[in-house]
Amino acid sequence: MQYFVSVVQQIGHGISASLLLFVLTLVFSMPLGLLVCFGRMSKFRPLSAVAGFVISVLRGTPLMLQLVVVFFGPYYLLGIPVSNRWRFWAAIVGFSINYAAYFAEIYRSGIQSIPLGQYEAAEVLGYNKTQTFCKIIFPQMVKRVLPPVTNEIITLTKDTSLAFVLAYAEMFTLAKQVAAADASIAPLFVAGLFYYIFNYVVAFVMDFIERKLAYYQ
Amino acid sequence: MKLLEINHLKKSFDDLHVLHDISMSVEEGEVVSIIGPSGSGKSTLLRCATMLETMNGGDLIYGGQAAVKDGVYADKEQLKKVKEFYGLVFQNFNLFPHYSVMKNLVDAPIHVQKRNKDEIHKEALQLLEDVGLADKANAYPCQLSGGQQQRVAIARALAMKPQMLFFDEPTSALDPELTTEVLKILRQLAEQNMTMVIVTHEIDFARAVSDRVIFMADGYIVEQGPPEEVLDNPQNPRTQAFLRKVQR
Ligand SMILES: Nc1ncnc2c1ncn2[C@@H]1O[C@H](COP(=O)(O)OP(=O)(O)OP(=O)(O)O)[C@@H](O)[C@H]1O
Ligand SMILES: [Mg+2]
Numbered sequence: 001m002q003y004f005v006s007v008v009q010q011i012g013h014g015i016s017a018s019l020l021l022f023v024l025t026l027v028f029s030m031p032l033g034l035l036v037c038f039g040r041m042s043k044f045r046p047l048s049a050v051a052g053f054v055i056s057v058l059r060g061t062p063l064m065l066q067l068v069v070v071f072f073g074p075y076y077l078l079g080i081p082v083s084n085r086w087r088f089w090a091a092i093v094g095f096s097i098n099y100a101a102y103f104a105e106i107y108r109s110g111i112q113s114i115p116l117g118q119y120e121a122a123e124v125l126g127y128n129k130t131q132t133f134c135k136i137i138f139p140q141m142v143k144r145v146l147p148p149v150t151n152e153i154i155t156l157t158k159d160t161s162l163a164f165v166l167a168y169a170e171m172f173t174l175a176k177q178v179a180a181a182d183a184s185i186a187p188l189f190v191a192g193l194f195y196y197i198f199n200y201v202v203a204f205v206m207d208f209i210e211r212k213l214a215y216y217q
Numbered sequence: 218m219k220l221l222e223i224n225h226l227k228k229s230f231d232d233l234h235v236l237h238d239i240s241m242s243v244e245e246g247e248v249v250s251i252i253g254p255s256g257s258g259k260s261t262l263l264r265c266a267t268m269l270e271t272m273n274g275g276d277l278i279y280g281g282q283a284a285v286k287d288g289v290y291a292d293k294e295q296l297k298k299v300k301e302f303y304g305l306v307f308q309n310f311n312l313f314p315h316y317s318v319m320k321n322l323v324d325a326p327i328h329v330q331k332r333n334k335d336e337i338h339k340e341a342l343q344l345l346e347d348v349g350l351a352d353k354a355n356a357y358p359c360q361l362s363g364g365q366q367q368r369v370a371i372a373r374a375l376a377m378k379p380q381m382l383f384f385d386e387p388t389s390a391l392d393p394e395l396t397t398e399v400l401k402i403l404r405q406l407a408e409q410n411m412t413m414v415i416v417t418h419e420i421d422f423a424r425a426v427s428d429r430v431i432f433m434a435d436g437y438i439v440e441q442g443p444p445e446e447v448l449d450n451p452q453n454p455r456t457q458a459f460l461r462k463v464q465r
Contacts, residue, residue, distance in 0.1 A: 117307060117309060123268075124300075124305045125373075125377065126325060126377070127329060135324070143315070215357060216315050216359050
């Protein structure tokens, strides 16, 4: 028990680092995903083609590689030396962009699953494009995309461990160090436990939202 | 007074010419039924008239105000004004599932027409009363039967205070018992002199409520006139054949 507490203390900094990475990634990637989704669905062909290409690259290459590119990009492209603070923001930027691509495709499938009749009813009632999207389409989309978004968020909690490639001191990185120093597997179990608790909370919150939206259909 | 005037309307989807040369008008207070075989272009005509579909030629004029002149659409402001003239009731209701019955009725009057909220709520309650659903104001569409949903859809269209209403097969998605309750509402509206254009397969209903019946086939208006002429004594062989088929 005492050992458990000491492990938690040693990786505590990593826990908060992982949590911060997780929260900031969601905060940035969810709205960014909507923008990318608009681009992808745009009637302006060049825009939708570019958005489609960007999405396919982000989904078709490893996240780890993307993180490294974002981290070293400024140095190799612009000659700006990489700083320690950039390490943190590179992780946020890399994760956000990558997850935005996945969210964009989820949103798109949600929007496309809404019957045409909803748009037509809104149009005949005189709603403009913005009102139609914000009042009629978006709320229904949110309900429909909740299950795949939950999946994505759960994947993200685990993916935060990939930030180790930037030597970003997240939970898993620290757990590995402690495990090596103590020659014990226990720290890894502790880390696993925290990921599990994380996701338990995520599932709980998402389930709560889902039940909140269960008042129709 | 002519509320709706359509002249030489043409509509095609790519190479498929769906409406060839449709001219018709609707007087204030008139009830017009449109009948015809499947694929004859009835829905397309309604969708052109309600600007859900872009017409390729002809005029579309509401209350003397042109929405389309010779295939050219008016500017945005004018179209917005013209849209206030009519409402449309769909075959499959198209209620907003995430809004309560009440919100379905009041949302557009509040946010599109920007009229007084209290007044809108009072009117909406009255409308629900009129369609026999006063007790369902707080229900959600998914909690209602098809017939009830369609009655809400009619009330939603009326809440915008349109001068005329279009109906595209308003009872086709309903069981026979539920059809009756919706047709009853349409009769009520006809008695209140609401101007209506109704695409329907219910020949008996069309005979009972219409001032005029239009028979369409292959994108043309083949025959039109009072129901006792078109339905009971049709002149055109195509009308005769169609009526024989639907009445067995
Ligand atoms: N969006 C579209 N794109 C291509 N063709 C269409 C479209 N909408 C309708 N059509 C075609 O136009 C013709 C007329 O269709 P419409 O739906 O107006 O017929 P209708 O008289 O309403 O038939 P029904 O009684 O079955 O409802 C049909 O041949 C149909 O396939
Ligand atoms: Mg039709």
